[in-house]
Amino acid sequence: MTPSELRPWWKAPRTSVITLTITTLILRFWSIGLLGLNSDEAVYTGQGASLAGLAPFTEHFSIFRAHPLLFQYVVAAVVRVHFWDTAGRWVAAAFGLGTLWVTFRLTERLASRRSAWIATGFLAVMPYHVVVSRQALLESPMAFFMALTMYALIRYQDNQTFRSALGIGAAAGLAFLSKETAIIVLLSIGIFVALRGSWKTSRIALGLVTFGFVISPHLLSSLSGSSAEGEGGSGWANYLLWQLSRPPNHPASFYLSNAFHYFGPAMLFLAGLGVVWLIVKEGRRTDRSVLLLAWAGVPALVFQLYPVKGYHYLIPVAPAAAIFAAIGVTALGSWLRAAHVQEEIAIRAVNWSIGLSLAGAIFVSAINGPIVLNYDRIGEAGYSGLPGVRDLTRWISEDTPAGSRFLGIGPSITNVIAFYSDRETLALSVSPNPLRRNPAYEVVRNADYDVRWGQYEYLIYDGYSAQRTSHFANRVLDLADRYSTEVAYQSEGTFVAEDGEPFIGPIFRVYRVAPIGSTIIDEDEE
Amino acid sequence: MRALIVVLVLVGLLAAGPAANSVVDPTPSLPIEHLVFVMQEDRTFDNYFGTYPGAEGWPEGFTMPIDPSDPSAGTAEPYNLDVTRTPSLPHSTAAMKMAMNDGAVDSFVAAATEFGASDGTLALGYYDSEEIPLYWGLADRYVLADHWFSSVAGPSFPNHLYAYTASRTSTDGTKVYNSVPEEGLEIITIFDRLQDAGISWKVYVQGYDPESNFRSAEARLGLTDQAAQLIWVPLVGIPRYVDDPQYSSKIVDIDQYYEDLRQGVLPAVAFITPSGLSEHPPGDLQLGHYFATDLLEALMFSEHWESSAFVITWDEWGGWADHVPPPQVDEDGYGVRVPALIVSPFAKRGFVDSTIYDHTSPIALINTLYGLDPLSTRDAAANDLTNAFDFEQEPRPPELPPVEYVPPGFEAPTDNTRPIVVAYSVVFGTTLLGFVLANIRRRTS
Numbered sequence: 001m002t003p004s005e006l007r008p009w010w011k012a013p014r015t016s017v018i019t020l021t022i023t024t025l026i027l028r029f030w031s032i033g034l035l036g037l038n039s040d041e042a043v044y045t046g047q048g049a050s051l052a053g054l055a056p057f058t059e060h061f062s063i064f065r066a067h068p069l070l071f072q073y074v075v076a077a078v079v080r081v082h083f084w085d086t087a088g089r090w091v092a093a094a095f096g097l098g099t100l101w102v103t104f105r106l107t108e109r110l111a112s113r114r115s116a117w118i119a120t121g122f123l124a125v126m127p128y129h130v131v132v133s134r135q136a137l138l139e140s141p142m143a144f145f146m147a148l149t150m151y152a153l154i155r156y157q158d159n160q161t162f163r164s165a166l167g168i169g170a171a172a173g174l175a176f177l178s179k180e181t182a183i184i185v186l187l188s189i190g191i192f193v194a195l196r197g198s199w200k201t202s203r204i205a206l207g208l209v210t211f212g213f214v215i216s217p218h219l220l221s222s223l224s225g226s227s228a229e230g231e232g233g234s235g236w237a238n239y240l241l242w243q244l245s246r247p248p249n250h251p252a253s254f255y256l257s258n259a260f261h262y263f264g265p266a267m268l269f270l271a272g273l274g275v276v277w278l279i280v281k282e283g284r285r286t287d288r289s290v291l292l293l294a295w296a297g298v299p300a301l302v303f304q305l306y307p308v309k310g311y312h313y314l315i316p317v318a319p320a321a322a323i324f325a326a327i328g329v330t331a332l333g334s335w336l337r338a339a340h341v342q343e344e345i346a347i348r349a350v351n352w353s354i355g356l357s358l359a360g361a362i363f364v365s366a367i368n369g370p371i372v373l374n375y376d377r378i379g380e381a382g383y384s385g386l387p388g389v390r391d392l393t394r395w396i397s398e399d400t401p402a403g404s405r406f407l408g409i410g411p412s413i414t415n416v417i418a419f420y421s422d423r424e425t426l427a428l429s430v431s432p433n434p435l436r437r438n439p440a441y442e443v444v445r446n447a448d449y450d451v452r453w454g455q456y457e458y459l460i461y462d463g464y465s466a467q468r469t470s471h472f473a474n475r476v477l478d479l480a481d482r483y484s485t486e487v488a489y490q491s492e493g494t495f496v497a498e499d500g501e502p503f504i505g506p507i508f509r510v511y512r513v514a515p516i517g518s519t520i521i522d523e524d525e526e
Numbered sequence: 527m528r529a530l531i532v533v534l535v536l537v538g539l540l541a542a543g544p545a546a547n548s549v550v551d552p553t554p555s556l557p558i559e560h561l562v563f564v565m566q567e568d569r570t571f572d573n574y575f576g577t578y579p580g581a582e583g584w585p586e587g588f589t590m591p592i593d594p595s596d597p598s599a600g601t602a603e604p605y606n607l608d609v610t611r612t613p614s615l616p617h618s619t620a621a622m623k624m625a626m627n628d629g630a631v632d633s634f635v636a637a638a639t640e641f642g643a644s645d646g647t648l649a650l651g652y653y654d655s656e657e658i659p660l661y662w663g664l665a666d667r668y669v670l671a672d673h674w675f676s677s678v679a680g681p682s683f684p685n686h687l688y689a690y691t692a693s694r695t696s697t698d699g700t701k702v703y704n705s706v707p708e709e710g711l712e713i714i715t716i717f718d719r720l721q722d723a724g725i726s727w728k729v730y731v732q733g734y735d736p737e738s739n740f741r742s743a744e745a746r747l748g749l750t751d752q753a754a755q756l757i758w759v760p761l762v763g764i765p766r767y768v769d770d771p772q773y774s775s776k777i778v779d780i781d782q783y784y785e786d787l788r789q790g791v792l793p794a795v796a797f798i799t800p801s802g803l804s805e806h807p808p809g810d811l812q813l814g815h816y817f818a819t820d821l822l823e824a825l826m827f828s829e830h831w832e833s834s835a836f837v838i839t840w841d842e843w844g845g846w847a848d849h850v851p852p853p854q855v856d857e858d859g860y861g862v863r864v865p866a867l868i869v870s871p872f873a874k875r876g877f878v879d880s881t882i883y884d885h886t887s888p889i890a891l892i893n894t895l896y897g898l899d900p901l902s903t904r905d906a907a908a909n910d911l912t913n914a915f916d917f918e919q920e921p922r923p924p925e926l927p928p929v930e931y932v933p934p935g936f937e938a939p940t941d942n943t944r945p946i947v948v949a950y951s952v953v954f955g956t957t958l959l960g961f962v963l964a965n966i967r968r969r970t971s
Contacts, residue, residue: 051943053943063943063946070954073947073951076947163967166960167960167961167964170957170960174957177953213953214953216949216953217953220945220946220949221949401823401826401924401925401926402923402924402925402926403925403926403927403928404926405926405929453816454816454817454819454820455816455929457926512827515820515821515824516817
């Protein structure tokens with residue numbers, strides 16, 4: 001298909017467009033602010049508010065942390081006009097919509113308009129993309145700009161223009177500015193150029209210079225962060241050191257075991273068919289085969305090898321997976337015809353495969369994303385937000401004196417309380433080893449002494465951190481047992497823990513530290 | 527004639543007994559429904575707040591002669607103590623007399639040396655926000671009194687006695703010195719006044735031991751763990767406060783303070799006395815300072831905060847130097863200047879109150895609140911702390927100072943976001959513009 005044969009997307013059947021649009025919007029925006037922010041969301045939205053100069057976020061959320069600031073920059077532009085806690089989620093969802101558009105245009109070029117609609121439909125309802133793009137995380141813009149990079153790459157392959165070379169560098173740079181791990185897009189580009197390109201050196205140089213120009217703000221902020229580094233050692237180099245030396249947090253099978261959850265079984269089957277089709281039928285002989293396999297394969301391989309696993313790390317693969325699935329639909333039809341299956345049955349099989357993929361994906365997306373009618377089906381703890389966190393932080397804001405200090409299990413809760421309640425919270429699980437801790441977090445060196453002598457007014461136990469680290473959860477309970485006489489706040493609930501089992505119990509429990517000199521402590525000493 | 531006799535007898539009875547008040551309204555005249563008074567041990571103003579900005583601390587370039595009688599011995603200057611535990615300096619009445627040097631207040635080093643300190647210049651040691659961050663933080667947020675004097679130029683016991691009775695003269699006219707007599711004290715206290723007026727009160731004692739009273743020989747000899755109770759809680763030296771349940775039941779352990787706060791039944795007047803966490807050297811003053819501020823925190827967390835005042839002071843000098851000569855108001859005092867903090871939702875913010883106060887000032891405030899008659903000429907003449915308050919202001923919400931001191935007006939350095947915002951704007955804007963222009967050009971071509 002040549003560019004001149006492409007029809008504008010709006011000339012697709014009206015019913016399909018309307019249905020797809022409504023479904024997409026519902027899945028991405030319905031109840032998007034139902035749950036309070038989780039830890040990462042609080043950090044990125046807090047940084048956005050810091051960039052906008054909003055107090056008290058400027059005190060709690062330094063902009064000089066591990067990642068670049070493009071997402072936070074966009075959030076800043078929004079919250080400068082009007083602040084609300086889930087502004088970042090709307091920004092992320094908007095980038096998610098943008099990814100759908102790029103996926104459509106790209107698939108239109110790589111396959112056909114029909115495949116473009118199918119791929120876009122798959123991505124629109126894909127549980128993984130829905131869930132991630134509903135969160136105020138860096139991955140949604142990163143996935144958008146990586147997809148845009150691929151689009152610019154295939155355009156350059158078509159027209160070899162100066163403009164397209166600039167576009168590749170700019171899009172790749174913006175992907176990097178969203179999150180530095182997007183640097184791997186250069187590897188994908190390199191593989192494509194090596195296998196399919198007949199590129200002029202000047203064009204490559206132009207792309208690289210553009211890339212360098214676009215990522216320059218991050219270099220600037222890294223240098224500023226390093227020069228602003230205090231005794232806490234929160235400079236960029238320390239972040240890099242910490243990132244590179246983090247121990248594994250999930251088993252190697254983490255991504256594979258989540259694949260059904262990411263895509264739904266039918267879509268996963270079709271995507272697999274598409275991959276097989278491309279490898280077997282096209283190999284390195286076509287642009288689209290090399291482009292798609294490099295686009296999806298590099299992040300999949302790199303993040304599989306990287307010891308630290310994250311639920312949302314593989315989101316750049318999602319658009320490619322949707323395109324694979326769309327190609328898989330074509331492959332299914334071709335193979336059925338090749339097998340001399342009756343035409344009518346073949347068509348029905350293809351249509352059913354599409355329908356099942358969409359229906360299954362919508363179902364999984366719906367129960368993980370927008371249609372959370374209660375708190376017992378939110379998937380892995382905290383990834384869609386933290387149930388009960390708004391009630392907790394409202395209580396903290398209204399019923400604890402300004403200046404109260406909290407001691408919790410893990411740093412997740414510290415970010416959330418800082419974001420919502422403007423209270424200082426330290427976490428027991430922050431390692432005293434600088435190589436094993438995020439430099440943004442403060443170490444509690446002698447919790448027993450500090451609690452004993454009233455340096456914390458409250459101990460806070462949260463179910464999300466507790467199911468990650470029972471050791472420090474027990475430590476908080478032990479301190480509460482020794483130094484507290486009353487539970488000041490408690491909320492019960494249910495959520496699905498990381499092991500897939502339901503967690504039933506206290507989501508948050510806040511203990512008031514007993515006063516110094518009261519006999520509970522003296523008895524304990526004896 | 528009979529009627530006149532009856533009236534005279536009644537007047538005589540009223541004048542003679544503890545209940546010297548006429549009709550008392552148990553409703554306070556000011557919005558302070560709960561007064562909590564804490565007395566810690568052995569610090570001078572210069573020892574704790576000598577370098578506090580805006581207060582009358584160490585004068586610029588201050589030095590003190592090592593030995594005023596021997597100019598060749600040289601001088602010593604105040605220095606910051608970076609340890610929170612020190613030996614206890616000599617602080618007897620004789621040592622104080624020498625230190626005061628007839629009003630010259632220039633012999634603290636000499637007195638410490640004379641009475642046995644291995645290093646007399648320790649008397650010039652002082653602390654600041656590093657060692658007592660919470661006290662300094664409270665001073666920033668509430669009221670620091672920089673002219674509060676110990677009531678007696680003497681040791682702990684008479685100073686505590688003044689805080690309870692505004693005198694150290696028994697009802698039979700004898701003077702009480704540094705100890706409780708074997709038969710106990712007969713003296714009118716502020717709690718007699720409150721009891722008679724039907725105003726609630728309690729005395730909370732850390733680690734309270736009811737057996738450590740004037741009848742306990744071991745306590746009198748300082749042989750029990752709670753021997754200090756006899757000195758720091760003068761009520762246990764008064765027979766009726768030991769024997770009569772309507773009095774003795776109101777002297778309770780510190781746990782009851784927290785329980786009363788929790789239940790919302792804090793009395794109108796509460797005196798609190800520490801035990802091991804008194805800041806008395808050689809104990810760790812930092813732990814005492816945590817303890818004392820924790821008492822305040824408990825009040826802040828309670829429903830009583832909005833109608834309360836929390837006053838903390840230190841009983842006497844403890845051998846530490848202070849450069850301000852105390853006014854001589856009578857034969858007992860004043861003694862050396864001590865620090866005091868006044869915390870309340872009505873307290874002026876960050877106010878250094880230079881009104882002259884002494885340990886009878888809380889009694890004077892109680893008299894003002896409830897229209898009680900003075901116990902002595904001391905509380906009758908004492909300033910009643912009302913200068914520390916602004917009752918026109920809305921009750922302030924509780925505000926805990928940070929455990930690491932932050933000076934007032936200090937703004938934590940925040941990131942300089944401007945260059946970052948500009949850089950992102952340039953790149954993002956340029957790139958966006960490029961995409962738009964390229965798209966337009968492609969469409970038009």
